[in-house]
Amino acid sequence: MSTPDFISESFTVVVNGQPQTTTARTLQDWVDAQSVQPAALATAVNGEFVPRDLRAQRLLCVGDLIVTFQPIQGG
């Protein structure tokens, strides 16, 4: 019986204040799993803005605080 080269381990992050279990290794992986247009979402991890083109480099760790922002009406 063969085993896969990589077994995804799930861990918990906090997304917009709510705990969430994920297997995403990077922020980009996490965004890709959200069924949201990546360009329609701005992201920050642990209070630091993570630009779109740096999401793939941002590794996720247990307990990371992910925050996402989207456009809304405004005055």
Place this chain on the structure above:
Amino acid sequence: MSEQQKDPVVVGSAQVKEEPAQRAGDTEQSPLPPGRSGTSPWHIGGRTLTSRFFLGTASYPSPQVLQEAIAASGAQVVTMGLRRQLAHGGQADDFFTLVQATGAHLLPNTAGCHTAREAVTLAHMARELFDTHWIKLEVVGDAHTLQPDPFELLTATAQLVKDGFEVFPYCMDDFVSCQRLLDAGCNILMPWGAPIGSGQGLVNPGALRTLRARLPGVPLIVDAGIGSPVDAVQAMELGLDAVLLNSAVAHAVDPVRMARAFKLGIEAGRLAFEAGIMARQDMAVASTPVAGHPILL
């Protein structure tokens, strides 16, 4: 004679680098002698506009009403916000698409921020989401009045200017704190007329008059507190460069007609400023030459 009295148009308009308009109709105008009109082109943040009406996009009865109100207002700049959320398609995307379709320039805000750090982070997010370096910088210092925190605002302004933003700071009408923002590299000021959403109009026109007189080349946009078109007329007659409002239109019984009313008021006020308003007199001054000469005796 003051500099403003000499030529209110020259000293009251922004003197910033001009960039061709990016929206159809940005530079449309009907030439009127002596070459000025209520919709004279003006320059702000590297863009040329004809409208002096900045319109907020919140609290409208429906997306359709918002769209019609933007059209009726003639506004070439509309404000947007960001919210911490993760909505999956649908509503969020539809709204953004609707506003983009108006062709107006987007001015995202940092509403809800209470510290410079929050505001700077949100501004960077806004730049990415809305693809603009314009930012309406809001750093609120009091939950009841939604009054800006001048100290956090200054800190955030200095950082965002370094980061390449064109900062539109929602600020108090105090001259010295405004001067500090300019010293930090800000090119534009947006003093409040009254607390946000209050509809009180210009609670301190004297302070705005002082700003205009002391900062003749700086674009001044009254932001917040406008309730009626007459408030907008007053702001424009004071020589301010533009008006930003939201609630006064969105909360009107008929937002589309009110948007049109503000458009006309802002144009009338600006035209009156350019035309030069007569000096007030303490006593009556006869306008008809025969006054004082009884014609039956």
